[in-house]
Amino acid sequence: MSETFLHDVLVVELGDRECASGAGSLLSELGAMVVFVEWPDSANRGHKWADRARAAAGKECLCIDLVTPADQDLLRELVARADIVLTSTDVDSPMDCMLDAIGARALHCDFTAFGNSGPMRGHAFSDPLIQAFSGAMMVTGNPDSAPTLSRCRFIDGATAAIGASSALTGLRIRRSTGRGQRVDIAMLDVAISMNATFLSQYFSGIEPRRIGNRHVSMSPWNAYRTVDGWVLMCTGSNDQWKRVCTVIERPELVSHPSYDSPRKRVSNREALDEVIEGWTRMRPTSDCIRVFNKQQLPCGPVYALADLQDDPSLAARGMLNKVDDPVARRERLMAGSAFRANRSRARPRRSIQLPDGGRASVRQNLAARVTLPAPPPGRPISGLPLQGLRVLEIGSYTTAPSCTRHLGALGADIVKVEPPGGDPGRALPPLRDNQGVFFSISNSDKRSISLDFRQENDLAVFRDLLREADVFVENLRPGALVQFGLGPDDLLAINPRLIYCSITGFGIHSPFAERGAMDTTIQAMSGIMDLTTGSDGMPVKVGISVADAAGGQYGLLCVLAALEAREANGRGQWIDLSMQDISVQLTEGNWMEGVPMPTIVQCSDGWIVVDASVQETAAVLQVSLPAEGSTGCVVCHLSRSSATQELARLPYHFTCVHSVGEAMENDQVRARGIVVSADDAVGRSWQLLASPLRLLETPPVVRSAIGPLGSDMGAVLREWLHRP
Numbered sequence: 001m002s003e004t005f006l007h008d009v010l011v012v013e014l015g016d017r018e019c020a021s022g023a024g025s026l027l028s029e030l031g032a033m034v035v036f037v038e039w040p041d042s043a044n045r046g047h048k049w050a051d052r053a054r055a056a057a058g059k060e061c062l063c064i065d066l067v068t069p070a071d072q073d074l075l076r077e078l079v080a081r082a083d084i085v086l087t088s089t090d091v092d093s094p095m096d097c098m099l100d101a102i103g104a105r106a107l108h109c110d111f112t113a114f115g116n117s118g119p120m121r122g123h124a125f126s127d128p129l130i131q132a133f134s135g136a137m138m139v140t141g142n143p144d145s146a147p148t149l150s151r152c153r154f155i156d157g158a159t160a161a162i163g164a165s166s167a168l169t170g171l172r173i174r175r176s177t178g179r180g181q182r183v184d185i186a187m188l189d190v191a192i193s194m195n196a197t198f199l200s201q202y203f204s205g206i207e208p209r210r211i212g213n214r215h216v217s218m219s220p221w222n223a224y225r226t227v228d229g230w231v232l233m234c235t236g237s238n239d240q241w242k243r244v245c246t247v248i249e250r251p252e253l254v255s256h257p258s259y260d261s262p263r264k265r266v267s268n269r270e271a272l273d274e275v276i277e278g279w280t281r282m283r284p285t286s287d288c289i290r291v292f293n294k295q296q297l298p299c300g301p302v303y304a305l306a307d308l309q310d311d312p313s314l315a316a317r318g319m320l321n322k323v324d325d326p327v328a329r330r331e332r333l334m335a336g337s338a339f340r341a342n343r344s345r346a347r348p349r350r351s352i353q354l355p356d357g358g359r360a361s362v363r364q365n366l367a368a369r370v371t372l373p374a375p376p377p378g379r380p381i382s383g384l385p386l387q388g389l390r391v392l393e394i395g396s397y398t399t400a401p402s403c404t405r406h407l408g409a410l411g412a413d414i415v416k417v418e419p420p421g422g423d424p425g426r427a428l429p430p431l432r433d434n435q436g437v438f439f440s441i442s443n444s445d446k447r448s449i450s451l452d453f454r455q456e457n458d459l460a461v462f463r464d465l466l467r468e469a470d471v472f473v474e475n476l477r478p479g480a481l482v483q484f485g486l487g488p489d490d491l492l493a494i495n496p497r498l499i500y501c502s503i504t505g506f507g508i509h510s511p512f513a514e515r516g517a518m519d520t521t522i523q524a525m526s527g528i529m530d531l532t533t534g535s536d537g538m539p540v541k542v543g544i545s546v547a548d549a550a551g552g553q554y555g556l557l558c559v560l561a562a563l564e565a566r567e568a569n570g571r572g573q574w575i576d577l578s579m580q581d582i583s584v585q586l587t588e589g590n591w592m593e594g595v596p597m598p599t600i601v602q603c604s605d606g607w608i609v610v611d612a613s614v615q616e617t618a619a620v621l622q623v624s625l626p627a628e629g630s631t632g633c634v635v636c637h638l639s640r641s642s643a644t645q646e647l648a649r650l651p652y653h654f655t656c657v658h659s660v661g662e663a664m665e666n667d668q669v670r671a672r673g674i675v676v677s678a679d680d681a682v683g684r685s686w687q688l689l690a691s692p693l694r695l696l697e698t699p700p701v702v703r704s705a706i707g708p709l710g711s712d713m714g715a716v717l718r719e720w721l722h723r724p
Contacts, residue, residue, distance in 0.1 A: 004031025005344040005561035007568055009171070010365065012078055013037060013059065014098065015088035018127070018153060018589065019187060020111040021048040021055040022160025024086055027167065028058040029337045029346045030561045035078060035362055038063040038355050047091060051592050053325040057334060058349030060358025066097070076101040078362065081369055084167045088112060090124040104374045106180040107170035109163050115186030115694065118671035125653055127153040127187070128598045132609040133655045134191035135208075135663035139198050139543030140532060142212040146633065147607060147657050150532040151597060154546045157586040159190045161553040166693045168560040169385045169410060173698050175567070178375035181697040189692035192674050194549040196398070196689070198660050200438035203687045204430040208660045213520060213541050214273075217428035217438055219265040220244060221520065222273050223302070224280040224288075231280055231288040234298040234518035236397060237424040241265065243295040248279040263429040296477065298505070298516035302524045302539050305591065308584060309333075311525070313510040318348070319581050326354050335588040338581040339558055340507065342488070343573035344565045381697045384411025389563075390720065391471040392417060393446070397425045398519065398545055399503045399579065400475035401442040402552025403559065407471070408445025409691035409700035415716050416446045417462065419453075422709040433684060435708070444678065444688045444702050447712035453484045461717070462486075466494045468720045471559055475503045475551075478513045488574040498572040499562045503551050507578030517579060522547035526583030531590055550586060551579040600633045600657075601647075603640045607633075607657040612650050620650055681707030 009032040013024035021036075028034040036059035039045070048055040062078075064071045079085055079101045087099070090112040102108050110116065113125035128149055131137040136155070141148035163185040174180055192199075197216050198208035208216070215221040218236040235241055238261070245253045253259055253275070258268045265272055280288050285301060292299040303311070314320055319336040337346035389412040393404040401416075401423075408414040416423070425439040432440075451458040466472065472491065474481070481487065491500050502508060505517020520541045523529050528546060529539040558575050566572060589595065599617040601608040610617050614634060618625050621636045621643060636643050640656050647654050656662075663669060676690050684705070691700035717723040 002343055002345045003565070003569070004347055005339070005341075005565045006031035009033065009084065010082045010369070011035065011084040011086065012082040013086045014092065015086045015111055016045055016047040016049065016091050017088035017111050018048045018156040019159035019163065019185075020086045020088045022157060023109065023111070023163040023167070025055075025058060025349060026160055026164040026557065027084065029339055029348065031347055032084070033365060034059040035358065036061045037075065040065050050596070051589065053328065053332060053352050054334065054588065054592070057323060057352045058347065059353070060361050061353040061355055062358055062362050063356035077366060079103070081366060081371070082106050083171065084109060086111065086163070090122055104180060105174060105178065105372065107167045107174070107183060108180065109167050109183040109185060111159060111163055111185045111187070113187050114668055115189060115672060116184045118668045120668040123653065125187070125655065126598070126611055127156045129609055129611060129653055129655050130155050130187045130191050132657045133663065134188055134195070135198070135658050135660035136191055136195065136542070136544050137609070137657050138659050139208050139210055141210045141540055142538065143210050146600075146602065147210065148532055148540060149597070149600060149609065150528070150542050151590055151595065152528050152531040152542070152587050153589055154528070154542060154550070154586050155187050155191045156589070158194060158550055158553055159185060159187045161550070161557050162190050162692050165406070165553070165557045165560055166695055168557070168564060169693060170695055171564065172560075173381060173385050173695075177381050179381065181381070181695055184694040184696055186672065186692065186694070188668065189672060189674060189694070192663070192669065193689050193692045194544050194546070195660070196438055196441040197545050198543065199664070199689070200430060200436070200441060202660050202664055203441075204432070204437055206430065210543065214269060215520070217266060217436070218262060219269040220272050220276050222276070224273070224277045226280050226283055226285045226288055229285045230302060231285050231292070232300050232302065232521050232524050233276070233288075233292055234520050236262070236428070236518070238262070240297060243297055244276070247291055247295055247297070248276065250275065262427050263431070266429055293515055296514075296516045298518040298521045300517070300521040300525045302529050303527055304530045305527045305587065308527055313506045313512040313578070313580060314584060316511055317507055317509065317578060317581055319584055321348060321350055323350055323352060325352055333591055335585045336581075338554055338577065338585055339561070340509070340576045341558070341562065341573045343571060344562065383698070384701065385695065385698050387411040389413065389471065390469045391415070391473065392465055392469045393472075394474040394476060396423045396475065398442060398548035399551040400473045400555065401425070402549055403473050403501070403503070403555035404446065405442060405444055406552070406556045406691060406693060407559070409702050410693065411700070412471070414446040415465065415712070415720070416443060416448050416706065418448055418450050418709055420450055422450070426709065440686045440705055441688055443706040445704055446706045447681075447716055448706055448709055449713045449716050450710035459484060463494055464721055466491060466498065469495065469498060470563070471499045471501070473501045473503070473555060473559065477516065478504050478508050492572055492574065496572055497566060497570065499559055499566065499575070500572065501555050501559050501562075501575040501577065503555050503577045503579065505578070506580050508576045510578060519545040519548040522579045522583050526580055527587040527590070528583055531587060546586070547579050547583045550582050551577065554582045601643060602633050602635050603643050604637055606640045608640055608643055608647065608654055609657060610647060610650070610652060610654040612652040612654075616650060617647070621646055676702050678702055678705045680705040681711040
């Protein structure tokens, strides 16, 4: 049997936040022993304890009573000897007395709403409030309806993946220095780092607006009516547009002056959508999907959460498992692991212990652990965490580029291999000097080379680069590399130490492997759209490209875990990630009934989100309760400023629903340094996003912007292959 990714890694989970617990779950799936610390009053503490079974699954459960000296000693020893300690200091209290016990070799990952700096430090906002504060809510929903709050707590899920990645990065540094460090993970930082789509507009002087199921920079991209429902269809490139014209039997539109470029298709998307829907309205959804799939156009239906159990791909990939909950004494559905590789195995969360059910196992682990000497005090650790790591990327749009963008900020040398026409993201509007702003944000800290795999010389260059690489990340259509003799087995034969990460819509080992997929189709087929129903009753995608961003975040985490495995066994491996699997994990927190949601208040000049019940909110504002069958929004004729003064009387957190501009100009965003500037290879300065992986002693640094297509070819050939 293959080994797990992580070996002999002890994680102590103290944090109450869902994102802290989510990081513990991800590390457990990767092979770490995670000790889930409970308290006698845990059931009354809210946060992750609202679904104790989900939080505890796959972990060793240890119930600690701090008034008992023996329990206090056990916890102090556990925290002192842990490799990773997970906290959430803006909401926790019983474990405060344990912070001084964290060992000098430990990675102390603290998950908070705003981080440990800035004027909002200590404000314990929930995921929905961060959606509102960050601008994510304002860009979700249809243009003629109110901003929409997603019941899918995607920021918690994304923050969990970023935090787990930070912890593994810290372990890599510890190997060479013997020292741990503190990691400051802020949900706001993560939310903004996911929003390259709308920030490209903001950086270009345009205030982003809600666009429903459309895309800011691509068209046609929408939900289209059919005879019996809706079909989602998404395209980005000119080649895909040609295939759309073939399907709808309108070949003359390919070169039509209103539609012959991505920019023109976006500018004329209302008319274009009418053309597409004129064709789909005449056919049932199943026929539309069949024809679009035949042309490899990303498409799909909108699933309700209950529909996930009937999805063939999720069933084939083991993403839905029934697990016994010994506390509730019933069986419940839980998500499988999204991590799949040919050598290391994941450990799905298929068991849930009773409180304190892991005490014997924890004591046994502590007894077996070797006590290493404390690292000597010294100067601050120098250098970037991944300095010296070489990474190749063949990526388009968001998913693979997002993964490698984070690796680049951590110090890896990222070489982006583009076809002769470049990554199609280069042409997406808004443009600056003929280069897409979205493309530039998504590809910081990378060098561009251009290779045509149809030319044997270029293909040989790529094979030579592979021999020198540590990591290769791509999000190409499944099988696209096989035709060039670059299948997974071929790649590992070229370089047995290579970590090869493939990120696709449904995974390579899936009955849907050949289907095209983009963010919106995955949101639809994972339940995210079902959890983001607008005030008009129509399911809409989250404005942020959640599925794309999460695919990149999980790719980052799995690459770092595979590098840890390589340290142990010296071998590379192939990682097969499915965006649908990953997005389904994000919806798991909503599979249990009764997940609480905050109240939305409509004011005279905008909206406010309040972490209180509708009844309490309406009472303090002295307004009527929403009518039965309405959207549930409390209507108040006060301004946002006046309403916040009234709401301050409630013992709950609340925030205005910020536009993207309001969010980016907030003092907290400025204090955290989330926006940075860097030059590209030809001296142009670009606004980019800082990394949310905040290791305090070895912080990531965004050093450069990507330049014109192929602008780094000579330098890469000299440095990697020693060619003149």
